[in-house]
Amino acid sequence: xxxxxxxxxxxxxxxxxxxxxxxxxxxxxxxxxxxxxxxxxxxxxxxxxxxxxxxxxxxxxxxxxxxxxxxxxxxxxxxxxxxxxxxxxxxxxxxxxxxxxxxxxxxxxxxxxxxxxxxxxxxxxxxxxxxxxxxxxxxxxxxxxxxxxxxxxxxxxxxxxxxxxxxxxxxxxxxxxxxxxxxxxxxxxxxxxxxxxxxxxxxxxxx
Amino acid sequence: xxxxxxxxxxxxxxxxxxxxxxxxxxxxxxxxxxxxxxxxxxxxxxxxxxxxxxxxxxxxxxxxxxxxxxxxxxxxxxxxxxxxxxxxxxxxxxxxxxxxxxxxxxxxxxxxxxxxxxxxxxxxxxxxxxxxxxxxxxxxxxxxxxxxxxxxxxxxxxxxxxxxxxxxxxxxxxxxxxxxxxxxxxxxxxxxxxxxxxxxxxxxxxxxxxxxxxxxxxxxxxxxxxxxxxxxxxxxxxxxxxxxxxxxxxxxxxxxxxxxx
Numbered sequence: 001x002x003x004x005x006x007x008x009x010x011x012x013x014x015x016x017x018x019x020x021x022x023x024x025x026x027x028x029x030x031x032x033x034x035x036x037x038x039x040x041x042x043x044x045x046x047x048x049x050x051x052x053x054x055x056x057x058x059x060x061x062x063x064x065x066x067x068x069x070x071x072x073x074x075x076x077x078x079x080x081x082x083x084x085x086x087x088x089x090x091x092x093x094x095x096x097x098x099x100x101x102x103x104x105x106x107x108x109x110x111x112x113x114x115x116x117x118x119x120x121x122x123x124x125x126x127x128x129x130x131x132x133x134x135x136x137x138x139x140x141x142x143x144x145x146x147x148x149x150x151x152x153x154x155x156x157x158x159x160x161x162x163x164x165x166x167x168x169x170x171x172x173x174x175x176x177x178x179x180x181x182x183x184x185x186x187x188x189x190x191x192x193x194x195x196x197x198x199x200x201x202x203x204x205x206x207x
Numbered sequence: 208x209x210x211x212x213x214x215x216x217x218x219x220x221x222x223x224x225x226x227x228x229x230x231x232x233x234x235x236x237x238x239x240x241x242x243x244x245x246x247x248x249x250x251x252x253x254x255x256x257x258x259x260x261x262x263x264x265x266x267x268x269x270x271x272x273x274x275x276x277x278x279x280x281x282x283x284x285x286x287x288x289x290x291x292x293x294x295x296x297x298x299x300x301x302x303x304x305x306x307x308x309x310x311x312x313x314x315x316x317x318x319x320x321x322x323x324x325x326x327x328x329x330x331x332x333x334x335x336x337x338x339x340x341x342x343x344x345x346x347x348x349x350x351x352x353x354x355x356x357x358x359x360x361x362x363x364x365x366x367x368x369x370x371x372x373x374x375x376x377x378x379x380x381x382x383x384x385x386x387x388x389x390x391x392x393x394x395x396x397x398x399x400x401x402x403x404x405x406x407x408x409x410x411x412x413x414x415x416x417x418x419x420x421x422x423x424x425x426x427x428x429x430x431x432x433x434x435x436x437x438x439x440x441x442x443x444x445x446x447x448x449x450x451x452x453x454x455x456x457x458x459x460x461x462x463x464x465x466x467x468x
Contacts, residue, residue: 128232138247143237143241160226161226164221165218165222168214171211183222
């Protein structure tokens, strides 16, 4: 089993956790569970398409289209006021851009580099909005036990670490350097561990 | 440098910079949030301390005023009633009327004594906390409100200084008042113990059960509970309320260095 396989299979950890804990999770973490399930399904579909030699870029577009609205929904459950509105506005702008991108620049059979880049920027903005809320409200006692902080930090790390990979994805397709894809795998494993931590912290908090 | 090397370099530097930035943000958030929380807790503690000090001062002033009023009642009205009684004896009145007036004066005297005693129990000053608690439980027992019993496991005259005795007496008084008003209890046991150098005062009832929430003890909470907490802190003790199963409440007051207080 190589790093690619471990990375691909690592989604099972948060997925199984979400299934086991689903009834004991709050609304935010239930939505996170749905997001994990959605990611697992699209990753599996992409792998099947790849196995059969079909173009799986349509799956990549589908994932990117749903990813930001889903994350916007999740983040909107624990943000308020200006931040909540900012989340919706960014999501709307992202969807608009995605449609324009598909029509004019990257069709459904091409890798959606622009869309992924825009998505990463929007997601980074969501994370920063959440952090700013922590400081303004100052309600959290032990941040290391806060499920939303675990979720947000693992998403931030993954998104920041893979931002340039998505920008140069087309160029990297031809490269022989495996190092960047290994980095992507490592960050993906970290993301899945972080999301699992978030789910368990959520149950601990509710108890 | 060819195009692909340039892209790889940009990718490497960009990814490294983004990861560093992300890690820096996470570490900064954790560190700053901890500092923020510590500062907030420090401010809350200071505010709480100031509130307790203010409450101490208010309670002290109240006790002083109550003592003055008790003395006024006892020395002023009490003496005036005795003088009135003597005058009536010397008056040329029908025996029946004299007896009626005498009975009224006796009743008024008893009321004055009772009010004066409630304001500042003389038994506390004369004989100490144990005797005062014994009398308090006896009074409740006599009023047939609740079956109230008092026990202690030591025979010392007095363990605390006057101020501490008064504080503990007031706490028991307040807790008993609360039990009578809200607990629907039929039995109360007041117990004083000395165990391993610790002074323990326990009040147990068989009522509906009560455990104050954090909100009850906070700034906006019950004044009675805050008074109790403040008085217990005055004497360097701790207080704990515990609901009993299936019913009732136990209030534990513990003072470690009771000889200092």
